[in-house]
Amino acid sequence: MADEDKDRLIAKIMETQRRLQYLFAHDRSNPLFDAHLTMPQLKILLMLGAGGGASGQELQRFMGVSLATVTGIVDRLVAHDLVERHEDPHDRRVRRVVLTAHGRQTVERIIMAGTDRQARVLRRMSAPELEVIVRATELLVTAVEADVAEERAEPVAENLH
Incomplete structure (x- = not known):
């Protein structure tokens, strides 16, 4: 398949995805x-939900703000019972x-x-x-997993040189 055909198909997929995002936006924005x-x-x-937990320094690097700013944000999340602090073993x-159960x-x-809503929409479709x-979606997940694995491997490869 020619690159221009792939580019056209990718553009069509991206536009369709954008339309879906807007159609589902109301349901997703409520929480x-x-x-x-x-x-x-x-x-x-x-970040904590994806990674399971982080130190203040890790949060600082992730957020790109001062440690004092991270501490203030975390303090407010602790006050709302969304996160808690634990000693690193x-x-x-x-x-x-780390996230609390409420978090x-x-x-x-x-x-x-x-x-x-997505399940309701899918029920409208034939088998x-x-x-x-x-x-x-299986093909998409496989491609994303490969992209994530490649992204994670890049810093390791750079350190070997």
């Missing part, structure tokens, strides 16, 4: 508005920030928002149509 989180608080919660000088539920609600979507 964000209900949570009453600032953008920095949301970023930290999502490998280094007692380090405090790790995990909040992240889950945000990440999974819109799934009820053969659903099989096409299953195959397409």
Whole structure:
């Protein structure tokens, strides 16, 4: 397949995805508005949800702000019972920030928002149509996993030189 054909198909997929995002936006935005989180608080919660926990220094690097700023954000998240601090089992000088049960539920609600509507929409489709979507999403997940693995391997390869 010629590069221009691939580019045309990619552009069509991206436009369709954009349309879907707007159609599902209302369902997905409700948990964000209900949570009453600032953008920095949301970023930290999502990072912790993906990684399982982080030190203050890791959060500082991730956020690109001062340690004092991170401490203030984490203090507010602790006050709302979304995160808690624990001693790092490998280094007692380090405090790790992890999600509480309430924090995990909040992240889950945000990440999974819109799934009820998505399931309702998928039920409108025939079994053969659903099989096409299953195959397409499996292919997409495989490509994303390969991209993530390559991205993670790049810094390691750079350190070897």
